[in-house]
Amino acid sequence: VPELPEVETTRRGLAPLLVGRTFRSVEIRDGRLREPVPTALPALLADRRLGALERRAKYLLFRYAHGTLLLHLGMSGSLRLAPRGEPLRRHDHLRFTLVGSRELRFHDPRRFGLCVWLTGDPLLDARLARLGPEPLGDEFDGDSLRAALRGRKAAVKVLLMDPAVVVGVGNIYASEALFRAGIRPARAGGSLRTAETERLVAAVREVLLAALRAGGTTLRDYVDGGGEAGAFRVRLRVYGRAGEACTVCAAPIRCRVLGQRSTFWCPTCQG
DNA sequence: CTTTAGGCCTGACGGC
DNA sequence: TGCCGTCAGGCCTAAA
Numbered sequence A: 001v002p003e004l005p006e007v008e009t010t011r012r013g014l015a016p017l018l019v020g021r022t023f024r025s026v027e028i029r030d031g032r033l034r035e036p037v038p039t040a041l042p043a044l045l046a047d048r049r050l051g052a053l054e055r056r057a058k059y060l061l062f063r064y065a066h067g068t069l070l071l072h073l074g075m076s077g078s079l080r081l082a083p084r085g086e087p088l089r090r091h092d093h094l095r096f097t098l099v100g101s102r103e104l105r106f107h108d109p110r111r112f113g114l115c116v117w118l119t120g121d122p123l124l125d126a127r128l129a130r131l132g133p134e135p136l137g138d139e140f141d142g143d144s145l146r147a148a149l150r151g152r153k154a155a156v157k158v159l160l161m162d163p164a165v166v167v168g169v170g171n172i173y174a175s176e177a178l179f180r181a182g183i184r185p186a187r188a189g190g191s192l193r194t195a196e197t198e199r200l201v202a203a204v205r206e207v208l209l210a211a212l213r214a215g216g217t218t219l220r221d222y223v224d225g226g227g228e229a230g231a232f233r234v235r236l237r238v239y240g241r242a243g244e245a246c247t248v249c250a251a252p253i254r255c256r257v258l259g260q261r262s263t264f265w266c267p268t269c270q271g
Numbered sequence B: 001c002t003t004t005a006g007g008c009c010t011g012a013c014g015g016c
Numbered sequence C: 001t002g003c004c005g006t007c008a009g010g011c012c013t014a015a016a
Helices: A004-018 A041-045 A142-149 A156-160 A171-181 A194-213
Strands: A023-028 A052-056 A059-064 A067-072 A078-083 A092-098 A102-107 A114-118 A254-258 A261-265
Touching (some): A004 A059, A156 A171
Antiparallel strands (some): A052 A059
């Protein structure tokens, strides 16, 4: 389940191998993603040098002089550099062949991913224009989070996953951050006191940075640009651990659905 | 405005 | 063994 650490791990792994280089050919094997992959993509990328590989929220931006390839991993997507001769797997939907012996493959069993072409300033695209602050950036702090939550009655966990509040935090890291901050997920967002929003900001940063250092979390599908699974799963404190003992107090971890998502927390450590 | 529900899609899993 | 219902979830859209 790619969240910010997984997308950023992918970006960091691929950027040194792709930036400044050219895709010799692009093959759309199955363009039925969240939106249809533009059939003009091979022509658009032919003989063009990749200027930069950036990330905004969970989107990857392949920057070219004449436009931007916007790519999202959805919930089961991965991007991997494979040796050219390696047999294609089921769900290898896109192939970007480099000059040389390797090719970039977009693999996505559930096809919730996205791959579209943007011209002009990509940050003005509707998908990116209304996004909130990056969780690891300076604009995300206790004051801005408190302002974003003010008056909101929805559960703080649901709001943490709202990209207008802060980007990059999905279902796994939302539960993990609230555990680290000692805040109960069902609390109304607007009920958090100043000290709590400060703690939550710090906890979001800590868990995302720790996951980044471990190369992300692999539950099932995720692999980084080199095909490696993320190692953070063993460090998850509450996610997926319903009924197991809390690592701090040994109370059984609880689970309930909030905002149609499974939510995990420790009943004694959190509130 | 905020909040909630549904749809997209496949694979894994449990029950019968 | 095989079929079927359920679950998983990022993100968008529509409706309340």
